[in-house]
Amino acid sequence: MVTESVSKPGTEAGGQHLKSSLRENRVFPPPAEFSARAHVRSLGDYEAMYRRSVEEPDAFWAEAADSLDWMERWTRVLDWDGSRAQWYVGGKLNLCANAVDRHALGSRASKVALLWEGEPGEQRSLTYQELHTEVQRFSNGLKSLGVRKGDRVSIYMGMCPELAIALLSCARIGAVHSVVFGGFAAQALADRTNDAQCKVLITQDSSFRRGQPVPLKAIADEALTRCACVENVVVFRRSGTPVPMQDGRDHWWHDVVERAERECAPEPMDAEDPLFILYTSGTTGKPKGLVHTTGGYGVGTLLTTRYNFDLHETDVYFCTADIGWITGHSYVVYGPLLNGATVMLYEGAPNWPETDRFWRMIDTHKVTIFYTAPTAIRAFMKWGTDCVRKHSLSSLRLLGTVGEPINPEAWMWYHREIGHERCPIVDTWWQTETGMHMIAPVPGAVPTKPGSATRPFFGVVPEIVTKQGEPVPAGCGGLLVIRRPWPAMARTIFGDHERYVKTYWSEIPGSYFTGDGARVDEDGYFWLMGRVDDVLNVSGHRLGTMEIESALVAHTSVAEAAVVGRPDEMKGEGVIAFVSLADEREPSPALKDELKKWVAKEIGALARPDDIRFTPALPKTRSGKIMRRLLRELAATGEVKGDTTTLEDFSVVASLKEKDEE
Numbered sequence: 001m002v003t004e005s006v007s008k009p010g011t012e013a014g015g016q017h018l019k020s021s022l023r024e025n026r027v028f029p030p031p032a033e034f035s036a037r038a039h040v041r042s043l044g045d046y047e048a049m050y051r052r053s054v055e056e057p058d059a060f061w062a063e064a065a066d067s068l069d070w071m072e073r074w075t076r077v078l079d080w081d082g083s084r085a086q087w088y089v090g091g092k093l094n095l096c097a098n099a100v101d102r103h104a105l106g107s108r109a110s111k112v113a114l115l116w117e118g119e120p121g122e123q124r125s126l127t128y129q130e131l132h133t134e135v136q137r138f139s140n141g142l143k144s145l146g147v148r149k150g151d152r153v154s155i156y157m158g159m160c161p162e163l164a165i166a167l168l169s170c171a172r173i174g175a176v177h178s179v180v181f182g183g184f185a186a187q188a189l190a191d192r193t194n195d196a197q198c199k200v201l202i203t204q205d206s207s208f209r210r211g212q213p214v215p216l217k218a219i220a221d222e223a224l225t226r227c228a229c230v231e232n233v234v235v236f237r238r239s240g241t242p243v244p245m246q247d248g249r250d251h252w253w254h255d256v257v258e259r260a261e262r263e264c265a266p267e268p269m270d271a272e273d274p275l276f277i278l279y280t281s282g283t284t285g286k287p288k289g290l291v292h293t294t295g296g297y298g299v300g301t302l303l304t305t306r307y308n309f310d311l312h313e314t315d316v317y318f319c320t321a322d323i324g325w326i327t328g329h330s331y332v333v334y335g336p337l338l339n340g341a342t343v344m345l346y347e348g349a350p351n352w353p354e355t356d357r358f359w360r361m362i363d364t365h366k367v368t369i370f371y372t373a374p375t376a377i378r379a380f381m382k383w384g385t386d387c388v389r390k391h392s393l394s395s396l397r398l399l400g401t402v403g404e405p406i407n408p409e410a411w412m413w414y415h416r417e418i419g420h421e422r423c424p425i426v427d428t429w430w431q432t433e434t435g436m437h438m439i440a441p442v443p444g445a446v447p448t449k450p451g452s453a454t455r456p457f458f459g460v461v462p463e464i465v466t467k468q469g470e471p472v473p474a475g476c477g478g479l480l481v482i483r484r485p486w487p488a489m490a491r492t493i494f495g496d497h498e499r500y501v502k503t504y505w506s507e508i509p510g511s512y513f514t515g516d517g518a519r520v521d522e523d524g525y526f527w528l529m530g531r532v533d534d535v536l537n538v539s540g541h542r543l544g545t546m547e548i549e550s551a552l553v554a555h556t557s558v559a560e561a562a563v564v565g566r567p568d569e570m571k572g573e574g575v576i577a578f579v580s581l582a583d584e585r586e587p588s589p590a591l592k593d594e595l596k597k598w599v600a601k602e603i604g605a606l607a608r609p610d611d612i613r614f615t616p617a618l619p620k621t622r623s624g625k626i627m628r629r630l631l632r633e634l635a636a637t638g639e640v641k642g643d644t645t646t647l648e649d650f651s652v653v654a655s656l657k658e659k660d661e662e
C-alpha cells in the first residue's frame, strides 16, 4: 500500500541519494575497446533492439527462448489475464539440464563451472563435468529420502559449491527449493520452512564468517523443534565441527551421495512448474514467499546475464551476493550457469583476514566481471585505497552494482579505484519479485551516469506515474511501475495469490507496482529514489518495519513498537525503533541492549536496531495509525516540522523531542 507521498526529501536514503543525483550530470560513454567486442556495440543498436522487443514482444521473447534447450516446444509465448501470467505455454524443459548437462556433455565439459574459496583460504574448483556428476548423485540422494516432484526443500547453508549443487539437484528432480539466508535466526528459518511446508531441510555443520564458525546445524536444530513438516535433514560436513545427529532424521550429505546411483535423468518440467520459493519482506509482518517458475525465469536470467554483463566464453564471473538472496539465485547460480560461465563463490567476509580479500581473489583467479552492492563499495572506500592499490585488478573488464541507489561518490570511487576508468559500471535495478534485471545499462552500448540505473532491459516497459496512475511530467518524481509482464516475474505468493494480486497488480490497475519511487531525465534515464512503502533497505537487504515491530512486541518488556529507517552513510538506511514499555518497566541502557540483541536473535543480525528510543506512547492519528512520517523525520533530524494536527496525543511528540535533546 502506498502510505506516504512519493518524495520524502531528506528523510531516508533514497531521498538523500536523490539530492546528490540531481546535481549529477557526468556522462561516461562505453569505452571503445569494450564496445568493439561487446554483444551490443552502440546506442543505436540497443535502441533498435529495444524498440523491436517492445513492438513485437512475442517475436522477441520467442527468439530469446531458443537460448534454452526444450524437451517439448511451447505453443504460445504468453497468456496474461491481469493477475496470472503463463510464459511459454505448454513448453517442457529442465533448468538443471540447461545449466549443467548441456555444457558438461558439450564443449564445456572440462571448463570450470564453480571456483570456490573458503574463508580460511581453501580453494576448490569443479568443472562442468564434475558438477554434472555431483548434481546427479545428490539428486538421487534426495530421491532416496522421498523427495518427489513438487515437494518443497528448505536450504540453510553457507556459500560453498554444495549449496549450488543443492539448488540444481532440486531443479533436476522437480523439487521446489526454498533457500533461507544463513544469517537468519532460528525463528525466521522455522517460519519460512513451515510456510512452504518443506519435507526436507539441507544444512551444514557450520560455515565461517570473520574467522568464527557460524553454527548452522545448531540453529537449524532449534528451528526444527518448531517444524513438524520436516521429515529428513541432510547435513553437509564443511568445517568438521562436531554436531549432534538425530537418528532417523539427520543424514550426512556424504553418506547420502555414497549410497546413491550415479545417473539421474532430469525431470521434464512444465514451463510454469515452480522452480523455487524465496521469502522477502513486505509491508506486513509476514514475509512473502515469492514463487518463481521454470521457463520464463530461465529465459530472463540467461538473457540478462548475457547482455547486461556482456558475458563471453572466457569470462571469470564473481558476484559477491549470498545465494540466500535473489541476487545469488539469479546471478550466482542460474543466469551464469545457464550461460556456461565460470562462477566464483566466496564463503566469508570481505575483510577477512584483511580488507583486501576481494582484490586478492580477483588477482588470483583473474576475475573479469565483478558484481557487488553500494554498501560494500562504501565500506571499501572507508578501508582506504592502500589495500586496493597493492593489487593489479588488470583482469577486470566490467563492474556491476545492485541493491540500492548508488551514490555518485561511491560510483566514481568504484570507477576509478577498482575499474581503473576502463570498466563500464552496470547499475542493475530489479527486485526479488522481478527475478531478473529490469533497468540497467547494456554496457557496450548505453553511456552511464553515476547514480542512474539508466535504461530498461529489452522487453521491459517501466513508467513513472502518480498514485492515481497518471503519467507524471518529464523529470518529476513518481511511482515506478512496469507496464506489462516479463518472463522472470514472480507468478504468485506461495499460498496467498490474493495478496500477490493486491500487492503488485492492484495499486496501479493494469501495471506492476514496484514499491519504488523514481524519475526519468531528459535522456530517458531512470533515477531510483528508494522505497515508497514501509520497507527498509539496510545494506541492500530488504526488511519490513512490521517484522521488526512484531519481534519487539514479542519481548515481555515491550508494550508497543514502531520501526522506521534513518539515513545511514554506510548502510543506506539504519533501523530505529521507538518503543513504549509495558507497565512498571523502566527504560535503561541495559534494556536497550537487551532489545537489540532480542531482535537479532528473533530475526537475524541484519535486523538489529541501530538505536532504540523509549517513549511513553507512540504518536498516532485519530484512526489509530502510527505516524511513521513523523517518526522518520524525528529519527533523521531530531525534530518534527511536519503537520501534527492529526496527533492523538500532542505531548508524545514533545516528549520524543525532549528525549532527543538529552
Ligand code: WT7
Pocket: 280, 326, 327, 401, 402, 403, 404, 405, 406, 427, 428, 429, 430, 431, 432, 433, 453, 514, 515, 516, 528, 530, 531, 537, 540, 541, 542
Ligand atoms: C529493492 C529490491 C534485486 C536484488 C537486490 C535487492 C532496491 C535494488 C537497486 C538499484 C536502486 C535498488 C529497490 C528495490 N534496489 N537494486 N540498482 N538501484 N535501488 O532485492 O531485496 O528484492 O529489494 O531494492 O528499492 O525495490 P530485494
